[in-house]
Amino acid sequence: MPVPTDVSSETPEPPRKRQRTLYEASTQYRNWRFSTAQLSRIRASLNEAAVAAIRNTFEADLPGSSSDISFLNADEECLLVKLYATKIPQLCAHFGFPEEVEATAISYLKRFYLKNTVMDWHPKNVMLTALFLAAKTSNQPIPIDAYTSRIPKTSPSDVLDLEFLVAQSLGFEFTIWHSYRALWGIWLDIQSLPDHPKDSIAEIYNTAKSHARAARLTDAELIYTPSQIALAAFSLASPNLAALWAHAKSSDSVLQVIEPIKQMILQDSRTPDVEAVRNVDRRLKLCKNPEKVVGSRVYLAKKAEEEKVAAAKRAKKAEEIRKTMEENDPFGEHIADKKKLDDAVNRALEDDD
Amino acid sequence: MDAVEKANYERQKQWAKEKKVGEGTYAVVYQGREAKTGRKVAIKKIKVGAMKDGLDMSAIREVKFLRELQHQNVIALLDVFSSKTNLNLVLEWLETDLEMIIKDRSLVFLPADIKSWIAMCLRGLEFCHRNSILHRDLKPNNLLIAADGQLKIADFGLARDFADPGYKMTCQVITRWYRPPELLFGCRYYSTAVDMWSVGCIFAELMLRIPYLPGESDMDQLKTIFRALGTPTEEEWPGHTKLPDYVPVGQFPKHPMRDLFTAATADCLNLLAKFFIYEPRKRISAKDALSHPYFFALPNPTHPSKLPRISAQSTRTLEEVDGNVDLDSPGPAVKAPPPVPNRLKRKLSSVSESEDGSYARRLDFKKTDRTKT
Numbered sequence: 234m235p236v237p238t239d240v241s242s243e244t245p246e247p248p249r250k251r252q253r254t255l256y257e258a259s260t261q262y263r264n265w266r267f268s269t270a271q272l273s274r275i276r277a278s279l280n281e282a283a284v285a286a287i288r289n290t291f292e293a294d295l296p297g298s299s300s301d302i303s304f305l306n307a308d309e310e311c312l313l314v315k316l317y318a319t320k321i322p323q324l325c326a327h328f329g330f331p332e333e334v335e336a337t338a339i340s341y342l343k344r345f346y347l348k349n350t351v352m353d354w355h356p357k358n359v360m361l362t363a364l365f366l367a368a369k370t371s372n373q374p375i376p377i378d379a380y381t382s383r384i385p386k387t388s389p390s391d392v393l394d395l396e397f398l399v400a401q402s403l404g405f406e407f408t409i410w411h412s413y414r415a416l417w418g419i420w421l422d423i424q425s426l427p428d429h430p431k432d433s434i435a436e437i438y439n440t441a442k443s444h445a446r447a448a449r450l451t452d453a454e455l456i457y458t459p460s461q462i463a464l465a466a467f468s469l470a471s472p473n474l475a476a477l478w479a480h481a482k483s484s485d486s487v488l489q490v491i492e493p494i495k496q497m498i499l500q501d502s503r504t505p506d507v508e509a510v511r512n513v514d515r516r517l518k519l520c521k522n523p524e525k526v527v528g529s530r531v532y533l534a535k536k537a538e539e540e541k542v543a544a545a546k547r548a549k550k551a552e553e554i555r556k557t558m559e560e561n562d563p564f565g566e567h568i569a570d571k572k573k574l575d576d577a578v579n580r581a582l583e584d585d586d
Numbered sequence: 587m588d589a590v591e592k593a594n595y596e597r598q599k600q601w602a603k604e605k606k607v608g609e610g611t612y613a614v615v616y617q618g619r620e621a622k623t624g625r626k627v628a629i630k631k632i633k634v635g636a637m638k639d640g641l642d643m644s645a646i647r648e649v650k651f652l653r654e655l656q657h658q659n660v661i662a663l664l665d666v667f668s669s670k671t672n673l674n675l676v677l678e679w680l681e682t683d684l685e686m687i688i689k690d691r692s693l694v695f696l697p698a699d700i701k702s703w704i705a706m707c708l709r710g711l712e713f714c715h716r717n718s719i720l721h722r723d724l725k726p727n728n729l730l731i732a733a734d735g736q737l738k739i740a741d742f743g744l745a746r747d748f749a750d751p752g753y754k755m756t757c758q759v760i761t762r763w764y765r766p767p768e769l770l771f772g773c774r775y776y777s778t779a780v781d782m783w784s785v786g787c788i789f790a791e792l793m794l795r796i797p798y799l800p801g802e803s804d805m806d807q808l809k810t811i812f813r814a815l816g817t818p819t820e821e822e823w824p825g826h827t828k829l830p831d832y833v834p835v836g837q838f839p840k841h842p843m844r845d846l847f848t849a850a851t852a853d854c855l856n857l858l859a860k861f862f863i864y865e866p867r868k869r870i871s872a873k874d875a876l877s878h879p880y881f882f883a884l885p886n887p888t889h890p891s892k893l894p895r896i897s898a899q900s901t902r903t904l905e906e907v908d909g910n911v912d913l914d915s916p917g918p919a920v921k922a923p924p925p926v927p928n929r930l931k932r933k934l935s936s937v938s939e940s941e942d943g944s945y946a947r948r949l950d951f952k953k954t955d956r957t958k959t
Contacts, residue, residue, distance in 0.1 A: 255716065255717060258654070258656065259654055260653055260654060279589075282589070331753075333750075348589060348590050349588070349589075349590060353588065365640070366640075366641070369640075369641065369643060369646050370646055370650055372746055372747070372749075374639070374643055376638075376639055377638065377639045377640065392640070393640045396640045396641055397634065397641070397668060397671065397673075398590065400641060400673075401590055401594055401668055402590050404666075405649045405653060405666040406653050407646065407649065407650040407653070408650055408651075408653065408654050
């Protein structure tokens, strides 16, 4: 796989006469790549909007009630998401899912929180749904009962209720290009280099794989291409071989691009400190959006309001249909069979969304 | 309203459903329009609420692949949005499908027309294969035809990425008449060659105007294949007797293809035979098929806009027909034979097992009067 070197820089590349690579046609390339600065901007503004909205909801319910609440900031949100990302490999081992499912689920979880905030949707549930969905999109579907019965304190609706929201947040873009696959390609390439070390190579590959796995807990995949991350992982395992490979591909310059990725893998891939996360989670209980807490007063009020709007819409539509039908009926008011008309109206409404 | 909900609402507003044009068990197809431009679209509404296991596998596959694939000969997924608990796929509007065209007995196919359809089918398929995607349900009914005559591969409800080496796939894919013998023998490791067999069947069907290998059951399908193409020998297809579901179905001699495809040129027969090579690894790929001499020999493929179409009764002037045939006149153009009784009734959908053994529910979207306009 060719390794574009211009991906992380924000300066546009000079126009080149070449065919677009398959990766460049992917939704990942088109819609899910950001600069570090863009990522922090997105997260900060999501957080800000969420805090404002939740504060409003609290105030509307009971004025003054939001003043002593300490909302989460964007970094704290990230910390919580990261903790739940570390749970995915454990669950995958539990279910015997292949690496593709694991990597896909983690990507889904990260992408989800570029569109949503943990104060609305707790990552525990989103993580379970992301994994369930990833199993399906990676050709390893599992019946919902078989899934939830093996996870403590989880019901099918905990997973299914969020599935649509998760799919929507992903923009229905389910295909993920993974760095572990690119790494496999690099490993195959390296074995065909004339002067590669024959004995230690399997061990190097295993070390590189663990670095690629560690990279999943970082933002790397949202910033760099899978092949860049793969080469960084390989370079952490064996800088010499990585350089040899880059040279063989006449792409020495890529070695500079992967330096920040290597840093990122080493620094950002640690599992968050449990005590710190527990503290965040405790505060989250107080500051989460009451509209999303099933059964709460605010939740019920919102549902009732939605139902009212929907009912009004249905009634209006039913009236319209009835009117048209009566107008079209040559016998107008003499309709004997009122039930028939009602049925027709209901049928028409069923088709409606 | 959440940002995600809001974005969805914005998308939903861009598309207006107009009328229902088809209904299957899991989906309803509407004719609709893009609000801004008035462009005609098809909106496929998938009822998700009814699914026990959440989003349906066919819907997931279809969305997953169509989101990535952008090619002139693959149906375009314009947008996806939700309404309540329904998933809505906005697809480009396509007038008809190749099955309707093949069955329309008033249409006459020239060799150049067949070449054009097969070339477009191969181009679309080569693109799928280049993107590591197997279609796994190619048949005339899934090759839709746009108003400008372009052929578009549709229905990715059974598609999947190539499996990694060592991962099993289900063999219960591809509608029976278009299914290759390795799948009928229960092969669980396979690749692009399965789609190529289907292309061969479609190619043959375009020439014959009836399905080439219409088996009545899976067992009969093997017999039908071997009756037509001869029972494979061990030399021709090494190891096939070791496949999981192998059963001997009798020895049938090989007949020269020319006996049946009387009007075909030598190039044409040569390519056709390559789609039907028993050994999957030797079967021609989409890429190689596109550089086959058949496509470089006269007659040149008909321009898509000039292909036979259903609504237009006689758009083609006699002159054009004559000129076209004159270029390379291997025989008379093919007219559809009279309909064959029940035995050849087309099964529109196939129920098939997915990788985990559960049933992947097929969405059949095109079977009603979607094609009427």
